[in-house]
Structures are given as structure tokens and as C-alpha cells.
Amino acid sequence: MxxxxxxxxxxxxxxxxxxGSMGGYYDYNPGLIxxxxxxxxxxxxxxxxxxxxxxxxxxxxxxGDMIWWPGWIVYRLSWNASDGSLAEAYNVGTVFPIDYVLDxxxxxxxxxxxxxxxxxYVIQEVDWDTLxxxxxxxxxxxEGWSPINILAGPTVVNLIDNLIVAVPPQLAFTxxxxxxxxxxxxxxxxxxxxxxxxSWMAYQNRTYCGLVTxxxxxLKCNYGIVxxxxxxxxxxxNPVSDSTGFYIAxxxxxxxxxxxxxxxxxxxxSCQMQLEFYYPVYQLMGLTDPxxxxxxxxxxxxRFVAHLYGTTGEGVTxxxxxxxxxxxxxxxxxTPWTGTALNGSATFRYAAPSFRCTDTLQLTxxxxxxxxxxxxxxxxxxxxxxxxxxxxxxxxx
Amino acid sequence: MLNQFYxxxxxxxxxxxxxVASPPTLPQLCFVVTWDAFxxxxxxxxxxxxxxxxxxxxxxxxxCLKVLxxxxxxxxxxxxxxxxxxxxxxxxxxxxxxxxxxxMNPNWTIPSLFPECGPGGVFYVDDGxxxxxxxxxxxxxxxxxxxxxxxxxxxxxxxxFSPNPNFNGWYDVLMYGGPSRVVGINFLEGWVGVIDYGxxxxxxxxxxxxxxxxxxxxxxxxxxxIESDFAVRIYAMxxxxxxxxxxxxxxxxxxxxxxxxxxxxxxxxVGYPVQTRLLGDAGESIAGMWIHWSLKxxxxxxxxxxxxxxxxxxxxxxxxxxxxxxGGQAIEELxxxxxxxxxxxxxxxxxxxxxxxx
Numbered sequence: 001m002x003x004x005x006x007x008x009x010x011x012x013x014x015x016x017x018x019x020g021s022m023g024g025y026y027d028y029n030p031g032l033i034x035x036x037x038x039x040x041x042x043x044x045x046x047x048x049x050x051x052x053x054x055x056x057x058x059x060x061x062x063x064g065d066m067i068w069w070p071g072w073i074v075y076r077l078s079w080n081a082s083d084g085s086l087a088e089a090y091n092v093g094t095v096f097p098i099d100y101v102l103d104x105x106x107x108x109x110x111x112x113x114x115x116x117x118x119x120x121y122v123i124q125e126v127d128w129d130t131l132x133x134x135x136x137x138x139x140x141x142x143e144g145w146s147p148i149n150i151l152a153g154p155t156v157v158n159l160i161d162n163l164i165v166a167v168p169p170q171l172a173f174t175x176x177x178x179x180x181x182x183x184x185x186x187x188x189x190x191x192x193x194x195x196x197x198x199s200w201m202a203y204q205n206r207t208y209c210g211l212v213t214x215x216x217x218x219l220k221c222n223y224g225i226v227x228x229x230x231x232x233x234x235x236x237x238n239p240v241s242d243s244t245g246f247y248i249a250x251x252x253x254x255x256x257x258x259x260x261x262x263x264x265x266x267x268x269x270s271c272q273m274q275l276e277f278y279y280p281v282y283q284l285m286g287l288t289d290p291x292x293x294x295x296x297x298x299x300x301x302x303r304f305v306a307h308l309y310g311t312t313g314e315g316v317t318x319x320x321x322x323x324x325x326x327x328x329x330x331x332x333x334x335t336p337w338t339g340t341a342l343n344g345s346a347t348f349r350y351a352a353p354s355f356r357c358t359d360t361l362q363l364t365x366x367x368x369x370x371x372x373x374x375x376x377x378x379x380x381x382x383x384x385x386x387x388x389x390x391x392x393x394x395x396x397x
Numbered sequence: 398m399l400n401q402f403y404x405x406x407x408x409x410x411x412x413x414x415x416x417v418a419s420p421p422t423l424p425q426l427c428f429v430v431t432w433d434a435f436x437x438x439x440x441x442x443x444x445x446x447x448x449x450x451x452x453x454x455x456x457x458x459x460x461c462l463k464v465l466x467x468x469x470x471x472x473x474x475x476x477x478x479x480x481x482x483x484x485x486x487x488x489x490x491x492x493x494x495x496x497x498x499x500x501m502n503p504n505w506t507i508p509s510l511f512p513e514c515g516p517g518g519v520f521y522v523d524d525g526x527x528x529x530x531x532x533x534x535x536x537x538x539x540x541x542x543x544x545x546x547x548x549x550x551x552x553x554x555x556x557x558f559s560p561n562p563n564f565n566g567w568y569d570v571l572m573y574g575g576p577s578r579v580v581g582i583n584f585l586e587g588w589v590g591v592i593d594y595g596x597x598x599x600x601x602x603x604x605x606x607x608x609x610x611x612x613x614x615x616x617x618x619x620x621x622x623i624e625s626d627f628a629v630r631i632y633a634m635x636x637x638x639x640x641x642x643x644x645x646x647x648x649x650x651x652x653x654x655x656x657x658x659x660x661x662x663x664x665x666x667v668g669y670p671v672q673t674r675l676l677g678d679a680g681e682s683i684a685g686m687w688i689h690w691s692l693k694x695x696x697x698x699x700x701x702x703x704x705x706x707x708x709x710x711x712x713x714x715x716x717x718x719x720x721x722x723x724g725g726q727a728i729e730e731l732x733x734x735x736x737x738x739x740x741x742x743x744x745x746x747x748x749x750x751x752x753x754x755x
Contacts, residue, residue: 343433345433
């Protein structure tokens with residue numbers, strides 16, 4: 001299983017234009033400032049990103065640089081979860097809530113929970129619209145636990161089963177699941193190794209959570225079982241661009257993953273942050289060369305293996321790989337097409353003639369692309385990958 | 398030498414390795430049955446590598462971990478070099494990463510001076526049988542290769558044996574090779590040994606070209622190596638024929654003294670078993686090859702003119718003495734032949750055939 005990019009909103013936010021006394025642009029002398037920046041705000045940093053089910057919105061909190069006093073601006077941005085269109089850009093007006101909280105994200109019952117910059121032991125329910133402590137809301141203080149577990153960082157709170165998934169800074173590259181049935185002494189229920197430092201986590205349901213790493217790997221974790229396990233390893237599309245951060249939310253209504261990718265402002269100062277909507281189907285990365293797994297001998301049938309794979313090497317299935325011998329063919333292809341197995345592998349059998357020859361096996365797979373390609377905004381109907389292997393059969397009598 | 402039949406056109410990218418350091422920093426390779434591909438560790442990166450050399454990054458943040466083969470063809474992990482608290486961890490199926498909860502040696506940790514398995518130590522975990530098989534060599538001193546079998550539950554040494562007197566060095570990897578078997582591969586000289594760790598013997602051994610990483614593909618019975626040119630090469634577990642022994646009677650026929658010289662007494666119309674053996678250049682038996690027989694002087698008769706080598710590389714035939722010779726002595730030469738012109742190995746045996754007068 002992989003993640004197919006089904007919708008891309010880029011950019012997902014536009015900075016307010018600079019409305020200076022001379023009408024913005026003309027306040028700049030192009031000879032002195034190159035290139036001119038046309039916006040009041042720049043350099044937007046992500047504080048929080050989550051799916052808020054009661055409004056069916058994707059909510060993000062951001063702080064950016066402002067050209068006026070006091071030099072910063074805090075935004076609460078709301079996007080419609082259905083299509084990623086911007087619903088509201090609310091100027092919070094104060095830096096207090098985002099300075100206080102650390103990594104607020106959605107948890108069970110549609111609530112938002114946060115760890116705190118001011119106290120590494122506390123998790124507290126916060127209001128989605130202000131990030132202030134919810135009056136009478138749930139909270140947990142782990143300071144009395146033995147051993148002490150600092151929970152600072154992304155967390156997933158599941159109060160249905162009394163579980164907390166955290167990435168404690170004291171455990172390098174480890175995802176920890178705590179049983180908090182006894183809040184005064186949590187129990188480490190299980191651990192998992194993460195492939196890279198975790199950037200953000202999203203609650204999916206009482207069994208699963210998703211996370212995105214600093215480098216754009218997306219994982220789905222089954223934290224409800226003992227021991228926990230990964231159920232999917234995939235990646236954002238085009239993870240080697242100029243991304244400066246990835247943040248993940250899980251749209252529980254549409255069962256899809258939304259990734260907020262932060263990128264540096266463009267040279268003209270415009271916002272390049274983007275929303276990427278992923279659906280958990282397949283995503284084709286390529287088709288390997290057909291490799292013989294037996295000695296190609298004259299007069300014998302030879303087996304070839306190829307793989308249809310996704311971004312992190314996961315099998316792309318179920319699809320058909322078609323095979324053909326390049327003309328002029330000497331031998332005979334016994335398997336003109338094969339479906340891929342769960343790991344993406346497909347085998348082909350080729351009957352070599354009884355004399356020494358060279359044949360070329362060509363593979364083609366037409367995998368429909370249901371979403372859009374990252375590099376273009378037009379959708380592509382098919383993706384064709386061809387690979388070739390040349391094999392010389394030798395006669396042995 | 399094993400029969401190499403595939404070289405990838407793609408070159409593997411191996412960040413973080415240093416081939417000129419002493420000891421060199423090498424990539425690690427392990428076959429994973431469920432992936433039908435290889436786990437490739439290079440520097441701090443974990444890749445899934447397919448047989449054609451295609452790599453997909455699965456983790457960029459591995460730290461001080463050694464990838465191990467585990468029964469039945471899956472992954473496990475240990476810290477390297479073995480630290481005083483080293484544990485053997487199962488791998489997660491999807492991510493391939495070590496699972497902190499699934500410790501296979503919960504009651505003991507691998508000591509830093511694990512016998513014969515110091516910095517160069519390698520492990521193979523058979524948690525079905527409850528043992529860990531280790532090889533390697535303390536401080537890289539070239540001594541006769543050791544293999545040690547340790548109880549996974551208690552850490553007690555079950556047995557130690559030196560399976561391969563033919564080379565000084567150690568196996569750089571031990572890979573699952575079937576029930577109670579590991580395939581050990583030495584990179585420097587390219588030795589490949591199929592080891593039965595139940596009986597403590599090398600069942601079969603051969604060589605590949607020197608490489609920087611290698612793994613045994615237990616699905617298709619292949620050795621897959623990465624050489625210093627970063628190409629992936631695939632070998633069948635079948636040696637290239639190199640030596641064909643002279644045909645010989647087995648058992649030897651009775652002899653009679655002829656002019657003071659003992660010569661075989663080959664009676665007419667009686668079949669005498671004769672055999673030859675096809676070997677690779679490292680002494681490997683080569684099975685399933687067709688051997689062509691011929692008689693030079695056409696005095697006697699052969700049972701078959703083509704016969705196939707068995708699992709010991711032995712091809713058998715029968716030689717019948719001449720049917721109607723008037724008596725006396727004849728010289729018979731027996732030829733065996735394998736392969737076309739370039740790989741023909743012809744060997745001649747001279748036997749004296751004597752017929753008795755009735």
C-alpha cells in the first residue's frame with residue numbers, strides 16, 4: 001500500500017499584498033531592491049496543523065514575519081477539508097497561545113491535545129480555535145511517573161483506550177505507546193523504531209495513527225496492538241524538493257491523509273506553502289529490469305523476475321506487466337503477461353532455443369494514475385514504464 | 398567458482414562507505430523473502446534493493462546497527478560492533494527497522510568479547526531452534542574460520558567448530574540457507590560455504606569474485622554480490638566446470654600379471670563399472686552435466702555414450718570387454734568429454750584389456 005497524491009493545492013495561502021502609500025509595488029526602487037517583495041508577510045512557520053471534525057476544516061496555526069510593528073503575525077488558517085480551498089485567514093493578534101503550546105494535534109473524540117513548551121510533562125486538551133486550555137478539559141501530568149517520560153513533541157491521545165503515542169526526546173528514533181489507565185503511573189506498552197526523526201503525527205482512529213518524518217516519509221502505525229507495528233511505509237511525492245517541513249493531518253471523514261508542506265518563499269516573496277491530499281492506494285515509482293534467476297542455457301526455460309514498486313520500494317499491486325521479446329526473437333516467451341504479487345514481483349518464463357543467441361526481454365506496465373502528478377497540474381491517464389534486460393544463452397552440450 | 402550469469406547495468410549508490418579505510422566501512426546486504434528483495438544498509442541509510450540494483454530509501458537514520466539474517470529468510474538487527482548490552486532484535490515487517498519490543502535474547506546480552514565474534518562478528522538467528530550462529534574473527538586476525546552456535550535463551554555456547562580448513566579468514570555474512578543451514582560468504586577471497594550447523598560441517602563450498610557485500614537469495618538459490626564497481630552480480634549456486642577426472646574403473650577389476658606387469662583382467666561380455674568426476678576449480682561437485690564417452694580404439698563396447706553427473710559430480714558408465722578377440726592383449730583408451738570446444742575437458746585413460754581364449 002502506498003499513498004497516491006489525489007489533490008494538490010499550491011500555494012495554499014497568499015500573503016496579503018503590500019498596500020503602501022504609493023500602492024505597493026511602486027514603493028520599491030527596482031534598481032535598489034531586487035527582486036521587490038510585494039507582501040506584508042513572509043517566512044511563515046508552522047506551529048500546528050490538524051483536522052478539526054466539527055467544522056470539517058483543516059486548521060493550521062502559523063507565525064510569520066511582518067513588515068510593520070511588532071514584526072510578527074500569528075495566523076489561524078482554515079481550509080475546507082474537501083478541496084483545500086482557504087476558508088479563513090484569521091489574524092490571532094497575539095503570540096501568546098502559540099508560544100505556550102508545543103505541537104497541538106487532533107486526538108480521540110475530535111478534540112485537540114497539546115504538549116507544552118513550558119512544561120515537558122503535561123498533555124492538555126486545548127480549544128481548536130484559540131489553543132487555550134479547554135475549561136475543565138482532560139489533562140495529564142507525567143512528572144510523577146517512574147521512570148519520568150518527557151512527552152514533549154508530537155503526541156496522539158486516545159482516551160477511548162487510554163493510550164498515548166509519543167516520540168519522547170530521550171528515546172532516539174523511537175515511537176512509544178503508553179497505557180495511561182492509571183494516570184499517575186503510565187506503562188510503556190510498546191515501542192517502534194521510526195526511520196527518521198518524526199515531524200508530525202495525526203490521530204486516525206483508536207487503532208491507527210499516521211506520522212510524517214522530517215524527510216517526508218509517511219508511516220501508518222497500528223498502535224492498538226501489542227507489540228505495535230507499522231502497517232505502511234510510503235513517502236510524500238517529490239520529497240527532494242526545497243521542503244522545509246512536513247505536517248500531517250488525517251481527514252477522518254474522507255479517510256485520507258493531508259500533508260502540509262512548507263517551502264521557502266518565492267523570490268518575489270509569495271507564499272509557496274502547499275497542501276497535498278493523499279489517498280491510500282498505490283503510487284507507481286518504477287519497474288525494475290527483468291533479472292534472470294536461473295542460468296540462461298540454450299534449450300532450457302529461464303525464469304525472470306521484475307518488480308513494480310512505489311516510492312519506498314513497496315509493491316504496487318494488483319497490476320499486469322506485459323512482456324515481449326524484441327524482434328528478431330530467437331526464443332519463445334512462455335509468459336506474455338503476469339500480475340504483480342503483494343511485494344510487486346512478477347515472474348516471466350522464457351524458452352531459450354537450442355543454439356547460442358541473444359534475446360531482449362522488454363516489460364511494460366500501464367498503471368493508471370488516479371490523482372495528479374506533482375510536477376504538472378494536468379492529470380495523466382496512464383503511466384508507462386519500460387525496462388529491458390538482455391540475456392545471452394550459451395550452448396552446453 | 399560459482400557460475401555468474403547476470404551483471405546489473407545500474408550501479409548501486411552507497412553513501413557513507415569507505416573501501417580504503419582499515420578496516421573498510423562496507424555496506425551490508427541481507428535477503429528478505431517477503432520483500433523478494435534485499436535490505437541494503439550503507440552508512441546510516443536503509444534501502445530496499447532489487448536484484449537489478451534499483452534502490453528505494455526506507456530510512457536515512459540508522460545508527461550503529463548491524464543487519465542480520467534470521468530464520469526463515471527475514472531480517473534481524475544487532476548493534477555493531479557488539480557492545481556490552483547488545484541485543485538481537487526482530488525487524489518490523491513493513492519498515493524493516495529493528496523492533497524494540499521483540500528481543501530475541503531477553504535473558505542475556507552479547508558480551509563485547511563474544512568468543513570469536515569481536516568487531517568482525519556476524520550472526521544468524523534461528524529463533525525457531527532457539528540458537529544464534531555466529532562467525533567472524535576477533536580483531537580481524539586471519540585464523541582458521543570459526544563458527545559458534547549459542548543458545549539464544551541462555552547465552553550458553555552449544556558448540557564451536559572450524560568448518561572450513563581451506564581458507565584463513567572468516568565469513569562476513571551468515572544467511573539463512575534452509576532448515577539447519579546457513580550460507581556463509583567471505584568477501585575478501587569470495588569463499589561461499591553451505592554450513593550445516595546441526596552437524597557442524599561444511600556441506601559444500603565454492604567461490605565468488607571478491608566483493609564488498611553479498612547475500613544469499615534463498616528464494617531462487619542465488620548468491621548476489623556488490624563489487625567495488627558497485628554493480629550487482631548474480632551467481633547460481635552451481636560451479637563452473639573446470640576439472641574432469643580421468644575415467645577410472647570403480648571398483649578396480651581384478652588384475653593378472655602380464656609379462657610381470659599387473660594389468661586389468663577385463664573379460665569379454667562382462668560389464669565393468671567405470672566413472673569420471675566433474676569438479677569446479679575449488680573442488681566443487683557439479684551435478685546435472687552431461688558427459689560424453691568414447692572409446693579410442695573401439696575394441697570393447699561402452700554401455701552409454703552420454704551420462705549425467707550425479708550430486709557428487711560423478712558420471713558412471715560400463716565398459717564391456719571385446720567380444721570376439723582371438724586372444725592376446727589390446728590397448729584401449731577411454732575418452733570423456735564435457736562441453737563445446739572452449740570448455741572441453743578431455744581426459745584419457747589407458748587400460749589394458751585382456752581377453753582369454755576359450
